Amino acid sequence: MTSWVRDPAFARDQPFGPQTLPYGVVDAGDGPRVAVRLGEHALVLPSVAHDLGDLAPLVAGPSLDRLLAASRVEWSALRARLISLVTRSGTPAGAQLVPLTDVRMSLPFTVGDYVDFFSSRHHAENMGRIMRPGTEPLQPNWTHLPVGYHGRAGTVVVSGTDVERPHGQRRGKDGPHFGPSGRLDIEAEVGFVCGGPVARRVSTSSAPEHIFGVVLVNDWSARDIQGWEYVPLGPFLGKSFLTSVSAWVTPLDALAVARVKVPDVGHPRMPYLVEDSPWGLDLRLAVEWNDTVVARPMFAEMSFSCAQQLAHMTVNGASVRPGDLFASGTVSGPTQTQRGCFMELSWGGRDRIRLSDGSERTFLEDGDTVVISATAPGEDGSVVGIAPVEGTVLPAVDL
Incomplete structure (x- = not known):
């Protein structure tokens, strides 16, 4: 390729060559x-x-x-x-x-509404086994709809923003305790930045008219706070303190070659979730913990696509508008090395994870840095990059 740009990283075999342009x-x-x-x-x-x-x-x-x-x-x-x-x-x-x-x-756009989904079957089953041992890991609704919850748009931050350890209530042997989270975790996710005209009841076929591009998301999670509060209404303070996103938005057009079918859920989809063309994406993620790659989740394993998620999000008449952001939920695969959060990697804190410097972890310690990156196949054998999302944990403030 002949170009006036003199940068060896601006090449078709590099993630941020002319095939990407975030x-x-x-x-x-x-x-x-x-x-x-x-x-x-x-x-x-x-x-x-x-x-x-x-x-x-x-x-x-x-x-x-x-x-x-x-x-x-x-x-x-x-x-x-x-x-x-x-x-x-x-x-x-x-x-x-x-x-x-x-x-x-800077944060590249003004975040409107923020929705987080739960669309990896492997993650959902693992979390069910960890948090509800002895019960059916999947809830009865899970294969029928993309489960999700509304998050807090005001605490979405750009990659590189430090993560202050949150306070909250935690379960104790003699009742709840209050203080800094001792089980701070990450969730490696893919986020979709919405645009186009304000719309309601978006079909799967028209979803691309309302999805501008893709970012990586780290849904920082305080598992001990989450474990005490999430019944019966789901995530709240264990999730709302911070969500990090990539500083660069990769256009959806750059991922045309990466489109794949989503896995079979075991029964026909409801009509409004049927896709006339596939909108699963072959994205390969990597999770680095203090410079050690501890997981390589595969986004192609997700059971619901971005088009299905947007269709479900708006089927009740809710609107989508420019700047809305929705995230896929934790990306996990069938093997231990494909698990997209430390709750799964450590199996609820049971197993220690060894890093390249010889230290061991179950959950995040103060000073730890996590970087999530991803690539996808592009045209003519090129590589499309999704800009990384990074954050470093700071100690909790005194209250």
């Missing part, structure tokens, strides 16, 4: 501006407004909000124009290409 918001000292990632550089899009023509206003603001409010036709047209722009040999006039080491990343 959008983010960077600040190189002159305020937040929309950019597209080219390898280990960011192309500030207002600097090439002339080349973007009538599409330039979509990326002229300090966030992706204007772009999310556009249509899929406009999203695809902008992507095509950017591919042409970054793969030509001549440098565009005024182009501002900045090393990622020289910019500060």
Whole structure:
């Protein structure tokens, strides 16, 4: 490939080559501006407004909000124009290409509503066996609908934000206790950023008109707080203290080759969950704990697709709007090395996980850092990257 971009990481065999082109918001000292990632550089899009023509206003603001409010036709047209722009040999006039080491990343869009699902059968069965031993691991509704709950949009943060250990009530032998969580955990998830016109009752076939792109999500979870509070209404303080997302949003268009069928759930889907084309995704995740890869979950194992999740989320008349975010739920596979949370990896704290420095863990300790990354197959054997999500645990504050 001949390109004016002189960056070895901007290549088709690298995750952030011209086949990916994720959008983010960077600040190189002159305020937040929309950019597209080219390898280990960011192309500030207002600097090439002339080349973007009538599409330039979509990326002229300090966030992706204007772009999310556009249509899929406009999203695809902008992507095509950017591919042409970054793969030509001549440098565009005024182009501002900045090393990622020289910019500060912001949350790329204003989060509207946030919904988290529970769509990995392996994760659901493992958690059922850990938290409800001796009972049927799956609840009767699980294979019939994508189980989910409404999260807290105000505590969604950009990758790199530190994670303060939360306080809450925990179960004790002599009754509940209050204090910092001792079982802080992660959940490796895939998130879907919504856009397009406000809509209700979105069908699986029209879901792509309302899904702009993909991020990685770390649904930080305080398992001891969650275990005491979640009956009968589900997650609350054990989840709402922080949710981290990637700083770059990979367009859904970049994942056309990665589409796969979701696994069979053992019975026919209800009509509103039937897909006329597959929207499962072949994403390969990696979970690093203090620089040690401890799990490699496979997103293709998820039992419900993003199209099915969005269809279910809106089938009762609830609306979807630009900036809404929904997450897949923990991505886990059939083997121990594919488990997407430490609750599963340690089997509820029973088994210790050895890291490359010789230390052992069951749950997160203060100072620990977790990085979740992912790739997908792209056109002509290329690799599509989903930007990583990272966070480091800080001690609980004194109350």
